[in-house]
Amino acid sequence: MSPAARLRGLKPDWISDPRVWRTEVLGGLVVALALIPEAISFSIIAGVDPAIGLFASFTMAVTIAIVGGRRAMISAATGAVALVIAPLNREHGFGYLVAAVILAGVFQIALGALGVAKLMRFVPRSVMVGFVNSLAILIFMAQIPEMRGVPWPVYPLMAGGLALMVFFPALTTVIPAPLVSIVILTVITVAAGIAVPTVGGKGELPSSLPVPGLPDVPFTLDTLTTIAPYAFAMALVGLMESLMTAKLVDEITDTHSDKTRESIGQGIANVVTGFFGGMGGCAMIGQTMINVKVSGARTRLSTFLAGAFLMVLCIVFGPVVSDIPMAALVAVMVMVSFATFDWHSIAPKTLKRMPAGEITVMVITVVCVVATHNLAIGVVVGSITAMVVFAKRVAHLAEVTATTGPDGSSVVYRVTGELFFASSNDLVGRFDYATDPKKVVIDLSAAHIWDASSVAALDGIAAKYAQRGKTVEITGLNDPSADLHGKLTGELAAGH
16 A cells, blocks of 8 residues: 555545535634633633633643544633632732643643543433533523623524524524524624624733743742642543533434543643643533534534634634624523433423432432532532432342251251342341251352442351351352452451
8 A cells, every 4th residue: 555545544534525624614613702702701700811711712622622532522711610720819829820720730631541531430321411401501591691781682682693593504504503693693783883792891802822831930849739739629620521521422423532531631731721821621511512513513623623713713803703792692502501401301201200319310410510500519419329329229139038948957048139338237137046047058149249348247147146056158159259258257347
């Protein structure tokens, strides 16, 4: 094979497909337009200049497009990260914030290399559904301030924008409906001279590219101890949101992504962002939904162009972008929130069939996220709740049946199910110590020992029989259970 042929084989198929190029370019443009007011708002939350959030969105998107593990996912400055680092900026200054962003990136690289992404397998579907629904609610709630205390033309403009996004795809899907909505509403407001809130009213757009440099902090142990807690919290929140978003995009696109690469990529993107004076960030679920679900983008090109277009729009077309009415962008985000919500999950037919425990987990996840405005907290609380519900459910699956021998000299207790701390606690009370014959056989061929609590329970049963001069024989252990039992039996009594 010639070198040219080998090179063609290395190129993705979409590079030569103009339809994919059109989708990716237009998707990146729509996302860039939606990023501007969001980045400015998050900058305000963090207590920094609007340009800092815009720079972070630019460097995060461009970097993650190259090093990330989930194609078409958008990473930029986010509200969750802004909330974590805002106190650091307020108490110690901007230099410490930048240093914390860089350290958070280092933490994320380390956590990614250690395999933190593998923990995603323990997030159950009910938590995932709660995560998606709470995300949709948060996206909608974030738009409410833009609907209060505004001139009356804002409302018909929003309604018109929503109508365009609902009905325009029936005419053509070549151009994303959100982009059409933004352009038409901007032309109407500018041509008619309608006075409504605009993007320019959110803050001044940057006029030049960011310049790399070191954070303005003393490089001492005291600085490290000051920024480390904030950096670690930012690393965890950023990774959790990014990995949950990646999992969501996997399901929407029916494709697999490299979560370990995504974790390390998020760290690299934050390190780069910190050295360029940005406020850091992680995956943005709202903008990702615009890119993947609304625009139909599927490659890294849309992610890269979202960041590149963001800077071009700010630096080259700043005056034009400043005239975009906020009503147009609010309409886009409202549409995204409705498209993101899993309406099937709350349908009466679904709720009737769903186990009560799973509904409880979903509701708790949603309530925690909406109450704290922190997706990470909701996922952690929801996952813990799911584990408790699961433990309670399987705790009753360990059954014990007794069969007395023909001559009455022995009894066989057959234990069926999973033995762990929840189920084994009740095991001790399932035996008739006083009236059983001298020889007791505990058959575990249909059971599995998972933890030390189960071994301790079996030791306790044997001890109770021994006190009455009776012997206990444990049979049928599978290899893992026998190995665990052999290591721990007799070693778990008080005093050891």
